[in-house]
Amino acid sequence: MTARKRKAKAARAEPLTAPVEDYLKAIYAFERDSGAAATNDIAQHLSIAPASVSGMVQRLADQGLVSYERYRGVRLTAAGRRAALRTIRRHRVIEAYLVQALGYGWDGVHAEAERLEHAASDTLIDRMAAAIGEPVTDPHGAPIPTRDGTIDETPHQSLADAAVGTTTRVVRVGDEDPGMLRYLDALGLRPGAEVTLTQRAPFDGPLTLAIGSATCQVGAALASRVLVAAAGDD
Amino acid sequence: MTARKRKAKAARAEPLTAPVEDYLKAIYAFERDSGAAATNDIAQHLSIAPASVSGMVQRLADQGLVSYERYRGVRLTAAGRRAALRTIRRHRVIEAYLVQALGYGWDGVHAEAERLEHAASDTLIDRMAAAIGEPVTDPHGAPIPTRDGTIDETPHQSLADAAVGTTTRVVRVGDEDPGMLRYLDALGLRPGAEVTLTQRAPFDGPLTLAIGSATCQVGAALASRVLVAAAGDD
DNA sequence: ACGAGAATTTAGGCTCGCCTAACTTACTGC
DNA sequence: GCAGTAAGTTAGGCGAGCCTAAATTCTCGT
Numbered sequence: 001m002t003a004r005k006r007k008a009k010a011a012r013a014e015p016l017t018a019p020v021e022d023y024l025k026a027i028y029a030f031e032r033d034s035g036a037a038a039t040n041d042i043a044q045h046l047s048i049a050p051a052s053v054s055g056m057v058q059r060l061a062d063q064g065l066v067s068y069e070r071y072r073g074v075r076l077t078a079a080g081r082r083a084a085l086r087t088i089r090r091h092r093v094i095e096a097y098l099v100q101a102l103g104y105g106w107d108g109v110h111a112e113a114e115r116l117e118h119a120a121s122d123t124l125i126d127r128m129a130a131a132i133g134e135p136v137t138d139p140h141g142a143p144i145p146t147r148d149g150t151i152d153e154t155p156h157q158s159l160a161d162a163a164v165g166t167t168t169r170v171v172r173v174g175d176e177d178p179g180m181l182r183y184l185d186a187l188g189l190r191p192g193a194e195v196t197l198t199q200r201a202p203f204d205g206p207l208t209l210a211i212g213s214a215t216c217q218v219g220a221a222l223a224s225r226v227l228v229a230a231a232g233d234d
Numbered sequence: 235m236t237a238r239k240r241k242a243k244a245a246r247a248e249p250l251t252a253p254v255e256d257y258l259k260a261i262y263a264f265e266r267d268s269g270a271a272a273t274n275d276i277a278q279h280l281s282i283a284p285a286s287v288s289g290m291v292q293r294l295a296d297q298g299l300v301s302y303e304r305y306r307g308v309r310l311t312a313a314g315r316r317a318a319l320r321t322i323r324r325h326r327v328i329e330a331y332l333v334q335a336l337g338y339g340w341d342g343v344h345a346e347a348e349r350l351e352h353a354a355s356d357t358l359i360d361r362m363a364a365a366i367g368e369p370v371t372d373p374h375g376a377p378i379p380t381r382d383g384t385i386d387e388t389p390h391q392s393l394a395d396a397a398v399g400t401t402t403r404v405v406r407v408g409d410e411d412p413g414m415l416r417y418l419d420a421l422g423l424r425p426g427a428e429v430t431l432t433q434r435a436p437f438d439g440p441l442t443l444a445i446g447s448a449t450c451q452v453g454a455a456l457a458s459r460v461l462v463a464a465a466g467d468d
Numbered sequence: 469a470c471g472a473g474a475a476t477t478t479a480g481g482c483t484c485g486c487c488t489a490a491c492t493t494a495c496t497g498c
Numbered sequence: 499g500c501a502g503t504a505a506g507t508t509a510g511g512c513g514a515g516c517c518t519a520a521a522t523t524c525t526c527g528t
Contacts, residue, residue: 017514017515019514019515019516038475038476039475039476039477040474040475040476048515048516048517049516049517049518050475050476050477051476051477051478051479051516051517051518051519052515052516052517053476054476054477054478055477055478055514055515055516056514056515056516059514059515070476070477070523071475071476071477071522071523071524072524098358101335101365102358102361102362102365103361104361108357111355112354112355112357112358115353115354115355116350116353116354116358118353119349119350119352119353120346120349120350121345121346121349123342123346124332124336124346124350127336127337127338128336131335131336251484251485253484253485253486272505272506273505273506273507274504274505274506282485282486282487283486283487283488284505284506284507285486285487285488285489285506285507285508285509286485286486286487287506288506288507288508289484289485289486289507289508290484290485290486293484293485304493304506304507305492305493305494305505305506305507
């Protein structure tokens with residue numbers, strides 16, 4: 001490696017590239033639920049070779065977006081977190097707008113938002129949000145960061161971990177897999193729905209659910225992608 | 235230069251990159267009004283060094299998007315024209331949507347559309363178009379190509395070339411310069427407006443116009459960016 | 469406490485798009 | 499018909515992001 005000193009922490013207002021925004025989003029998520037993002041996790045999430053992640057992470061550190069100790073994982077700096085939340089806000093506002101204003105199904109919006117989030121201006125995002133009444137969550141129940149970077153990251157229990165016999169309210173579901181979303185929709189497992197876990201088969205077996213008057217069985221993997229709160233909760 | 239034969243005319247369905255789409259749009263426009271696009275024109279239009287254009291044009295030719303003879307200018311192939319029109323459609327539908335559905339002013343939409351056109355899916359464009367009633371022109375009067383690549387390229391006379399004493403109807407204005415658009419708007423020079431050219435100062439001097447009950451003077455440069463048709467015309 | 473295996477980084481390469489500098493071709497006026 | 503200039507191309511380079519293969523470093527179980 002040749003010298004790579006330059007001015008660490010340049011951090012001009014140059015707009016971030018799409019790959020950079022994608023890395024920051026991924027790092028944000030892993031850091032939120034694991035304390036720090038592992039190279040391998042980032043690589044897998046972005047479908048990139050781990051070696052490439054090392055290189056990019058160096059560049060992110062040079063830009064002051066990330067703090068990084070070799071072999072020790074990656075963490076966002078304040079600037080990096082700000083950028084990540086801005087991208088996440090874009091993504092989720094776009095998803096909400098596409099569903100509420102343009103008649104998209106909730107299974108199709110992720111891919112579209114994944115591209116638009118890198119191209120939309122702050123003005124556009126704000127106008128979209130205003131047009132649909134300043135939504136607080138996206139169509140999958142994920143919280144939308146505010147303009148100034150505040151986000152409600154209250155952790156939620158997964159349906160897979162609920163106690164048998166309890167009734168819970170769906171808060172949020174995974175947003176990436178369109179097929180899964182269509183299936184969840186068919187079952188009625190949408191944010192806001194009340195679900196009673198009536199039975200859990202042993203060895204990570206299927207769960208039996210009551211949703212309204214219907215009953216169904218879902219695998220543990222699917223249930224883990226459904227986040228819930230106590231039925232009465234806010 | 236190393237060998238560069240590969241398979242000319244690869245032309246997979248791989249999505250085109252943003253720079254490629256920008257080149258195709260530019261080439262389309264220059265070819266339309268000059269018969270072929272000159273390297274220098276493309277370079278200036280895209281704010282790129284002429285040498286870089288040579289390189290890119292080679293790549294476009296390799297991809298079968300452009301036909302190219304050294305020193306002789308560039309022309310779109312059928313595939314290239316199709317791609318260019320698709321991008322132009324995206325751009326103009328987005329502009330129209332931003333104005334009609336999200337309250338943008340006509341001076342702000344170009345920059346936004348310039349980025350979004352590379353990220354929006356065909357589905358999104360079609361939904362946007364449907365949401366605002368399948369517009370036929372963008373906010374500046376430019377014709378929107380149809381889904382299948384048809385476009386009305388009827389050439390129009392510029393206001394700068396109109397005969398003194400005639401009344402014409404504004405058909406279309408340049409879309410790139412926000413400041414100019416705000417000024418045109420203040421003058422009432424919007425598509426659909428009727429303008430009478432009452433006087434033309436010699437030596438490319440200012441034109442005197444009557445727009446409704448108002449009168450104003452504009453420079454020849456500005457007038458050349460305003461396209462008009464005979465007042466009664468379709 | 470040490471070695472196996474997993475995680476990570478380094479080394480070396482590639483493509484795309486861009487740049488500057490230097491050269492070549494085409495065109496124009498005389 | 500030939501020189502000067504404008505237009506265009508080639509040569510050589512660079513950074514961003516990606517890759518594979520080959521080191522490293524860390525971690526964990528025994």
